[in-house]
Amino acid sequence: MTLHRARAAAFAAVLTAAALSLTACGSAGSTAAKSGEAAQPGGKAAKDATSAADFGGMDALVAAAKKEGKLHVITLPKDWANYGKLMDGFKAKYGIDIEDENPDGSSQDEINAISSRKSQDRAPDVVDLGSAFAISAGSQGLLAPYKVADFDKIPATMKDANGLSYNDYGGYMSIGCDAKKVSACPQTFADLLKPDYKGMVALNGNPTKAGAAFGAVYAASLANGGSLDNIQPGIDFFGKLKQAGNFNPVEVTPATIEKGETPITVDWSYLNAGYTDKFKDKGIDWKVAIPADGSYAQYYNQAVNKWAPHPAAARLWEEYLYSAEGQNGFLGGYASPVLFDAMKTAGTLDSAAAAKLPPVTKPFTTFPTQAQTDAAKKTVTENWSKAIAG
Secondary structure, three states: OOOOOEEEOOOOEOOOOOOOOOOOOOOOOOHHHHHHHOEOOOOOEHHHOOOHHHHOOHHHHHHHHHHHOEEEEEOOOOOOOOHHHHHHHHHHHHOOEEEEEOOOOOHHHHHHHHHHOOOOOOOOOEEEEEHHHHHHHHHOOOEEOOOOOOHHHOOHHHEOOOOOOEEEEEEEEEEEEEOOOOOOOOOOOHHHHOHHHOOOEEEOOOOOOOHHHHHHHHHHHHHOOOEOOEOHHHHHHHHHHHHHOOEEOOOOOHHHHHOOOOOEEEEEHHHHHHHHHHOHHHOOOEEEEOOHHHOOEEEEEEEEEOOOOOHHHHHHHHHHHOOHHHHHHHHHOOOEEOOHHHHHHHOOOOHHHHOOOOOOOOOOOOOOOHHHHHHHHHHHHHHHHHHHOO
């Protein structure tokens, strides 16, 4: 998720137009694909397991996953929400190899990979999707229900009740700025229209495909009289940025920031905050502000491919991400883990990492419903290109 995933990458890290890279090998009918058909001690095949109990408990799940020996993930940039360390931690703990395909891809790329590779060994086992895309994948019947051990601790509004997908980590839409290239860094969406920022304001992907860019449009809408029921003002805002000459069509990645091509970015707080540390030694003074006029937060979602070629490893990966180790791993990447409150209560939260999160002056507490997300996605798909054309 370089980080232009949206899952562009972002929220996508991330909706991008990057082409899907088919680097994995194998075919339908391989030993790995058929491993999910073997019955577990709990009586169910791995591909049908809806909890660790269906394997006979966590030890049996671990054994089944180790027997498969592989996990296919997709569009997970190593710098995105600390995924590099999380993948290394999983491999070290369980000895399971991870293949990370198309790390700079988008949420839509993930859905396309599931749809086009059903029952194939080169299909992704798990996906990490922006909310709009998780809802879409679930409605298309592409996801397998699975409830991690702490599923009940995930707030009801942040998960599918049947376990098709559930929030994992998230953050606020923020404005990042290279203080050595910009005389006065913007603090709000309104500031972005100032003439000082000609050709500077960039997004992390295309909002029709990337979650991060989609979130930026939603936040801009809230800053300009819109609502969760009306995202059009956000599209209009970026149209005005384009007309003013401030919109920069270059999609944000760490490389574009380092080269000075995208001195101002509208992106998730965990990515922008991560850039502050990443580029400090390279002389880049990266500042981060969470705009009070467009306070918007969102989470990415975990889900298991219904036809995962390594179904036990897929489910173990989810258990790992929702363990204290995994959730604190996201926190170490400046992302807010979904079990933040539960872990704080239990005393398992990394308080030092939590203290480094960017300050929020106007908390966002009401998330879009499925109907609102579907309607917003449709509006963006229909109107985005027209708004920034020319």
